[in-house]
Amino acid sequence: MKIKTGDMVRVTTGKDKNKTGKVLQVFPLLEKVVIEGVNTSVKHLKARGKTPGQRVEYTAPIDASNVAVVGKEGSG
Numbered sequence: 001m002k003i004k005t006g007d008m009v010r011v012t013t014g015k016d017k018n019k020t021g022k023v024l025q026v027f028p029l030l031e032k033v034v035i036e037g038v039n040t041s042v043k044h045l046k047a048r049g050k051t052p053g054q055r056v057e058y059t060a061p062i063d064a065s066n067v068a069v070v071g072k073e074g075s076g
Contacts, residue, residue, distance in 0.1 A: 001028050003064055008071040011038055011062065020070055024059070032061035 003009060003023060010020045016038045025034040039062045047053035 001026065001031060001064055003033055003067065003069060004072075007069050009033070009035060009067040010070050011035070011066060012068050013066045014039075014062070016062075025061075026064075027061060030061070031064045033064050033067060034059055034061050035067065038062065 003026060005023050005026055007023045008020060009023055011017055019038050021035040021037045023033050024036050027033070036059070039060045040057055041060050043056045043058060045054050045056060
């Protein structure tokens with residue numbers, strides 16, 4: 001996999017097409033990457049006891065074949 005943590009990438013397909021962001025995490029065995037601000041989802045947590053219910057926003061992984069490297073980490 002040519003994508004590394006810290007690289008700047010652009011999404012080539014899907015609902016977030018043409019968005020760019022920094023790679024936060026890479027899963028080489030699954031060939032997926034987590035990109036800052038891309039493919040965000042909301043998870044609803046049910047209230048339990050005294051803890052109120054809430055909505056938690058998180059960044060889900062995207063397939064590495066759907067992104068293109070724009071800039072490498074450390075390049076000027």
